[in-house]
Amino acid sequence: MAQYYTTMDLKSRFAPSPTGYLHLGNARTALFAWLAARAVAGRFVLRLEDTDQSRSPQIYEKALLEDLCWLGLNWDEGPDIGGPVAPYRQMERLDIYHQYYETLLAAGQAYPCYCSAEDLAAERAVQRASSKSPRYGGRCRHLNAEQRRDLEAKGIQPVLRYRVPDSGMLTVPDRVWGERSYALADLGDFVIRRSDGSPAFFFANAVDDALMGVNLVLRGEDHLSNTPRQILILQALNLPVPEYAHLPLLLGSDGQPLSKRHGAASLRDLQFQGYLPAAVRNYLARLGHHYAESDLLDDQVLAAGFSVDKISRAPGHFDVVQLQHWQRLALQELSDAQLWEWLLAANLPNVSIENRLVEKMLKAVSEDEDLPIKFVAAVRANILFPEEAVDWARRCFADEAFAELEKEDAALAALAEAPAEFWPLAAMLLQQSAGDYRIWTKTLQQESGLKGKSLFMPLRAALTGRSHGPELAALLPLIGMERAQQRLRTAPSVLSEARK
Numbered sequence: 285m286a287q288y289y290t291t292m293d294l295k296s297r298f299a300p301s302p303t304g305y306l307h308l309g310n311a312r313t314a315l316f317a318w319l320a321a322r323a324v325a326g327r328f329v330l331r332l333e334d335t336d337q338s339r340s341p342q343i344y345e346k347a348l349l350e351d352l353c354w355l356g357l358n359w360d361e362g363p364d365i366g367g368p369v370a371p372y373r374q375m376e377r378l379d380i381y382h383q384y385y386e387t388l389l390a391a392g393q394a395y396p397c398y399c400s401a402e403d404l405a406a407e408r409a410v411q412r413a414s415s416k417s418p419r420y421g422g423r424c425r426h427l428n429a430e431q432r433r434d435l436e437a438k439g440i441q442p443v444l445r446y447r448v449p450d451s452g453m454l455t456v457p458d459r460v461w462g463e464r465s466y467a468l469a470d471l472g473d474f475v476i477r478r479s480d481g482s483p484a485f486f487f488a489n490a491v492d493d494a495l496m497g498v499n500l501v502l503r504g505e506d507h508l509s510n511t512p513r514q515i516l517i518l519q520a521l522n523l524p525v526p527e528y529a530h531l532p533l534l535l536g537s538d539g540q541p542l543s544k545r546h547g548a549a550s551l552r553d554l555q556f557q558g559y560l561p562a563a564v565r566n567y568l569a570r571l572g573h574h575y576a577e578s579d580l581l582d583d584q585v586l587a588a589g590f591s592v593d594k595i596s597r598a599p600g601h602f603d604v605v606q607l608q609h610w611q612r613l614a615l616q617e618l619s620d621a622q623l624w625e626w627l628l629a630a631n632l633p634n635v636s637i638e639n640r641l642v643e644k645m646l647k648a649v650s651e652d653e654d655l656p657i658k659f660v661a662a663v664r665a666n667i668l669f670p671e672e673a674v675d676w677a678r679r680c681f682a683d684e685a686f687a688e689l690e691k692e693d694a695a696l697a698a699l700a701e702a703p704a705e706f707w708p709l710a711a712m713l714l715q716q717s718a719g720d721y722r723i724w725t726k727t728l729q730q731e732s733g734l735k736g737k738s739l740f741m742p743l744r745a746a747l748t749g750r751s752h753g754p755e756l757a758a759l760l761p762l763i764g765m766e767r768a769q770q771r772l773r774t775a776p777s778v779l780s781e782a783r784k
């Protein structure tokens with residue numbers, strides 16, 4: 285009888301199939317498995333389950349490693365760095381599986397099955413008609429050597445099935461779901477090797493966990509029903525059975541589990557939008573796991589506070605508002621200089637325009653090398669993503685006249701509040717105050733008789749085209765005298781254009 289591990293010397297793993305870009309559901313599973321290991325100074329293994337060769341092009345393997353690194357996860361053993369129980373790609377382990385198939389065949393615990401897809405479908409249809417749950421009835425269990433030879437002579441490539449005991453119960457413990465018992469008679473003999481010779485998921489996955497010394501299997505709830513079959517295989521091979529913890533799945537806004545196959549938003553998409561890894565980590569760590577602290581935690585604190593016992597059974601829903609909350613907190617942690625680096629590194633869709641802006645900034649920098657930092661300091665409280673910073677950069681630095689600035693309706697409404705004579709006055713006083721914001725607005729208030737919102741809203745609208753945003757005092761020096769003058773003078777004509 286195989287024995288269960290204790291959590292001493294914990295070794296956990298993430299075992300994705302490189303069949304697409306990682307989505308947030310995958311990423312959370314990876315993060316939890318990583319946190320579980322890091323919480324107790326255990327080991328974390330990355331293994332690639334690449335046996336579905338038709339769906340595993342090289343680009344996905346590379347992307348998978350990059351995306352995990354971006355998220356801030358590291359592994360102690362894996363396909364890129366090797367380790368004591370290498371190889372870590374299943375397609376490089378076929379010889380190992382072969383030995384174990386031979387063991388099961390020799391013990392009579394596995395047998396070849398020649399049934400066609402049509403045979404199996406017909407069998408299931410009969411079972412359903414008599415309200416039995418569909419399972420393989422064992423038709424090929426009792427074929428003799430001669431019958432097998434005949435079938436193979438016809439060119440039929442058999443699958444290999446595991447012979448499930450006819451009676452008895454199997455109790456499967458789970459750290460999240462508790463114990464569940466299964467009647468073995470309900471399982472049906474299941475496939476452990478496909479007809480093309482590649483290992484079935486149940487088999488390779490269980491054997492590898494055992495051989496790699498993995499003693500905590502943290503994975504998605506989609507694998508919960510696979511677990512009894514995997515324990516049977518391990519027991520038959522006299523291999524150790526790990527502890528299991530199945531995480532509730534992460535669902536998208538349509539209520540369906542996120543899945544690579546269905547093109548769920550990938551970690552990569554988030555990275556390109558400008559999400560910070562710390563934001564994504566903090567968001568995911570709290571999806572289905574409780575932390576007492578509500579502030580942004582670094583990895584060590586996240587790991588120290590992690591426990592499999594704090595995983596919830598409720599399915600998680602991807603909530604972009606929550607993710608943005610963590611993005612805000614993560615941005616706050618960056619210095620102005622780091623924020624500028626983040627902007628420069630951003631991967632923006634509208635490359636040509638954005639490049640021109642960055643170029644302009646850089647040109648301006650040659651005259652005022654503090655400009656990037658001034659810009660970042662001015663806008664940082666008003667942005668979550670580089671795209672928003674680019675919008676502010678456009679409003680500050682682009683040579684566009686006010687007429688060409690994209691304007692919010694609320695900004696147009698604010699423009700309309702000011703009388704026509706306000707605009708030349710504002711432009712003139714700006715000149716006289718030499719761009720000093722405090723002096724300018726003070727004299728403008730005195731001479732126009734406008735104050736408070738009535739004064740500042742039209743100014744903000746004319747200078748930025750928006751009704752809200754960073755402090756005008758901080759924006760004005762960035763916009764500069766020339767552009768500010770031009771925008772103040774052209775504001776009324778824009779308004780009459782808009783009214784037409």
Ligand SMILES: Nc1ncnc2c1ncn2[C@@H]1O[C@H](COP(=O)(O)OP(=O)(O)OP(=O)(O)O)[C@@H](O)[C@H]1O
Pocket residue numbers: 299300301302303304308309310311312313502503504505506507531532533534535541542543544545546
């Ligand atoms: N929606 C999800 N929520 C949480 N975990 C998930 C989700 N989907 C997959 N996982 C987990 O991610 C890990 C890697 O799984 P896998 O690479 O098979 O991803 P997948 O999204 O199911 O891909 P595919 O769509 O190709 O089946 C597994 O532990 C799996 O349970």
Ligand SMILES: [Zn+2]
Pocket residue numbers: 396397398399422423424425
């Ligand atoms: Zn069969």
